[in-house]
Amino acid sequence: MINFNVIxxxxxxxxxVIVIIDYQAGNLTSVVRSLKALGVEGKVTxxxxxxxxxxxxxxxxxxxxxxxxxxxxxxxxxxxxRRSFARGVPILGICLGAQIxxxxxxxxxxxxxxxxxxxxxxxxxxxxxxxxxxxxxxVRFLRKHQVFKNLSAGAEYYFVHSYYPAPAxxxxxxxxxxxxxxxxxxxxxxxxxxxxxxxxxxxxFGLTILENFLAWDGADVE
Amino acid sequence: MLSKRIIPCLDVxxxxxxxxxxxxxxxxxxDPVAMARHYYEAGADELVFYDITASSNRRNILIDVVxxxxxxxxxxxxxxxxxxxxxxxxxxxxxxxxxxSVNTAAILEPALITAGAQAFGSQCVVLGMDVKxxxxxxxIPSGYEMVxxxxxxxxxxxxxxxxxxxxxxxxxxxxxxxxxADGTQAGYELTLTRMISEAVPIPVIASGGAGAPEHLHxxxxxxxxxxxxxASMVHYDTYTIADIKDYLARRRxxxxxxx
Numbered sequence: 001m002i003n004f005n006v007i008x009x010x011x012x013x014x015x016x017v018i019v020i021i022d023y024q025a026g027n028l029t030s031v032v033r034s035l036k037a038l039g040v041e042g043k044v045t046x047x048x049x050x051x052x053x054x055x056x057x058x059x060x061x062x063x064x065x066x067x068x069x070x071x072x073x074x075x076x077x078x079x080x081x082r083r084s085f086a087r088g089v090p091i092l093g094i095c096l097g098a099q100i101x102x103x104x105x106x107x108x109x110x111x112x113x114x115x116x117x118x119x120x121x122x123x124x125x126x127x128x129x130x131x132x133x134x135x136x137x138x139v140r141f142l143r144k145h146q147v148f149k150n151l152s153a154g155a156e157y158y159f160v161h162s163y164y165p166a167p168a169x170x171x172x173x174x175x176x177x178x179x180x181x182x183x184x185x186x187x188x189x190x191x192x193x194x195x196x197x198x199x200x201x202x203x204x205f206g207l208t209i210l211e212n213f214l215a216w217d218g219a220d221v222e
Numbered sequence: 223m224l225s226k227r228i229i230p231c232l233d234v235x236x237x238x239x240x241x242x243x244x245x246x247x248x249x250x251x252x253d254p255v256a257m258a259r260h261y262y263e264a265g266a267d268e269l270v271f272y273d274i275t276a277s278s279n280r281r282n283i284l285i286d287v288v289x290x291x292x293x294x295x296x297x298x299x300x301x302x303x304x305x306x307x308x309x310x311x312x313x314x315x316x317x318x319x320x321x322x323s324v325n326t327a328a329i330l331e332p333a334l335i336t337a338g339a340q341a342f343g344s345q346c347v348v349l350g351m352d353v354k355x356x357x358x359x360x361x362i363p364s365g366y367e368m369v370x371x372x373x374x375x376x377x378x379x380x381x382x383x384x385x386x387x388x389x390x391x392x393x394x395x396x397x398x399x400x401x402x403a404d405g406t407q408a409g410y411e412l413t414l415t416r417m418i419s420e421a422v423p424i425p426v427i428a429s430g431g432a433g434a435p436e437h438l439h440x441x442x443x444x445x446x447x448x449x450x451x452x453a454s455m456v457h458y459d460t461y462t463i464a465d466i467k468d469y470l471a472r473r474r475x476x477x478x479x480x481x
Contacts, residue, residue: 026343029318033292062343125423129224130448132345134395134425136225136267136478154480156225158298160345178223201298201320203262203481 018214019054021081022046023071025061025096034200038211048080056214057084060200061096062160065120066108068100078113085115085192090218092147092210093194098187099165101194107163116189118167126180132162139175139185139197146219147193147212148174148186155205157197159185164196191218225478226442226470227267227449228463229427230456232257233274234303237284239457240274255290261456262295265463265481269295270323270397270427270451273303274372285317292318302350302397311338315346323397325350326370329377329384332391339392348427349393353381353414354401366414373401385418396422397451399429407433407454415445427451435461435469442475 020031020042028044035042042058045051059081061068072078081101085091093101100112105120112120125131136156141148164183167173174193175186185196193213199206232239232254239254258269271291273284288301301314302323311322322342328335328349338347352373358365366381385396398418400411410431419426428447432438438450455461467477 027315027320027346029292029316030296030320033318034296036293037296062345130423130425132394132424133224134345135227135448137223152480156478156480159224201296203297205481207296 016055017050017053018042018056018058019051020044020058020060021051021077021097023061023068023075023077025063025068025071027062028060030198030200031058031060031094034207034210035214038207038214040214046075046077048076051077051080051084054084054089057081057089057091058094058213059091059097059101059194060094061100063096064108065096065100065105065110065112065163068096069110069112072100072113081113082115085190088191088218090213090216091115091192091194092213093192094200095161095196095198098194098196099163101192102165102167105163115192116165116167116172116187117169118165118172120163121166122163123161123179123183124181129180132160133179134160136202137177137179137185137197139177140182141175141186143171143174145174145186145188145193146216147188147209149212150208151205157185157195157199157202157206159197161196165194188220190220223476225267225476226447227427228265228438228466228470228477229268229270229449229451230257230261230266230463231270231272231429231451231453233272233453234284234287235274237287254287255294257457258291258299259294261463262297265467265478266297267478268297268449269299271299271301271303271319272323273301285313288314288317288319300348300397302348307334308337308341311342311346315342321346321348321395323348323350325352328388328393329368329370329379332387335388335391335393339394344392344394347393348395348397349385349388350397350399351381351385351418352399352401353411355411355414364417366417369401373404381414382417382421385422389422389424393424395425395427397427397429398447399451400431403431404429405454406431409433409437410441410445410447410450412440412445415441415447419446419448425449435466438466439470439473439475442470
């Protein structure tokens with residue numbers, strides 16, 4: 001079921017350096033393995049100099065916003081990410097990496113990276129629903145985007161989170177998910193795209209998203 | 223809407239998959255990596271690997287199996303059995319598991335739950351509970367007691383109390399196994415599942431007793447479970463995961479139908 005078309009894509013751009021940012025926020029093994037299944041070697045790094053040379057950046061992470069931001073600052077990765085974003089490098093945020101790209105998080109009342117305007121908010125448990133929101137859920141895509149093409153209607157994606165990203169501009173919300181009300185689960189602006197769910201744990205549709213990201217030139221929503 | 227998860231459980235011993243009846247008379251039914259791949263393609267929402275030799279015999283779980291499984295499937299899977307300390311947890315997670323399940327060690331040393339949650343995040347730490355029905359008493363007011371060693375050793379700990387305590391300590395999910403129902407294929411322990419699921423804010427995976435799709439329907443509705451563990455009913459090809467999901471979807475249970 002894995003689509004290996006991306007191998008051709010990767011070999012076309014020989015100088016591509018795909019960097020996975022390691023800031024001690026969870027296990028990156030599954031991201032690395034997913035890329036490997038797509039025929040691509042990701043470079044796991046915490047070195048801002050390596051990030052500076054990246055042609056594509058994956059910014060994953062699980063854990064608490066406060067500690068994550070402290071670690072990013074300590075390692076100098078906050079500035080490295082801001083520079084990558086400014087340079088137009090395609091960036092994919094995943095889970096915590098979709099949250100701390102905003103300006104602020106309700107979790108630990110943390111000041112965040114501010115790549116996108118907006119805040120990360122807490123999921124409010126509705127009657128009979130549990131938080132963390134853990135498991136498979138659908139995404140209702142609101143806008144066309146190169147990273148979210150070739151996905152089947154009714155496809156579901158794997159979530160594990162208690163907070164969600166709320167960008168300031170409605171146009172930055174690319175998809176929403178229902179868990180006692182709809183929240184933004186796919187967001188993006190310019191050369192940045194981010195998912196609250198884990199594409200690396202979301203079966204073949206998740207792999208399709210990663211494959212799309214690897215082929216994306218960083219252009220904004222259509 | 224969040225889907226209810228259908229989770230095949232693979233018992234592993236000496237690197238091979240087995241399924242026991244009440245943890246006895248284990249039958250070898252295959253290669254765990256091939257089975258993982260099969261269930262991934264057949265629509266499993268998650269997988270659970272349980273090293274059944276680990277607790278009793280102090281064997282290390284098979285990291286090699288975890289690593290090979292992680293290279294083959296792109297859905298979450300957890301690994302349990304014989305996880306004794308942080309370094310065991312780290313090894314399993316770095317080998318590619320999404321979650322690690324602690325059971326006996328968490329009862330003997332509850333601080334392990336907190337340490338694991340702090341080191342890896344609550345979402346990685348599943349509390350495995352093996353529970354046996356007993357006559358309610360002052361020590362066991364809920365009438366459900368924690369047991370270890372595959373049911374051989376009662377711990378004198380109330381299951382309802384322990385579930386809440388584990389949440390306080392940082393567990394992110396509970397895998398609730400009824401020793402009474404396990405291996406019977408006669409249905410899940412609905413009373414126990416509902417009691418625990420309603421008492422904790424974290425997801426509860428019901429385990430033990432699945433023999434037919436209606437059992438999953440019962441435990442996901444009456445039992446209020448967030449997910450259902452299955453074994454024999456799919457290991458022996460009695461049902462496919464698609465059969466089960468189709469049955470549930472027709473009864474308006476949200477399940478993942480496209481994979």
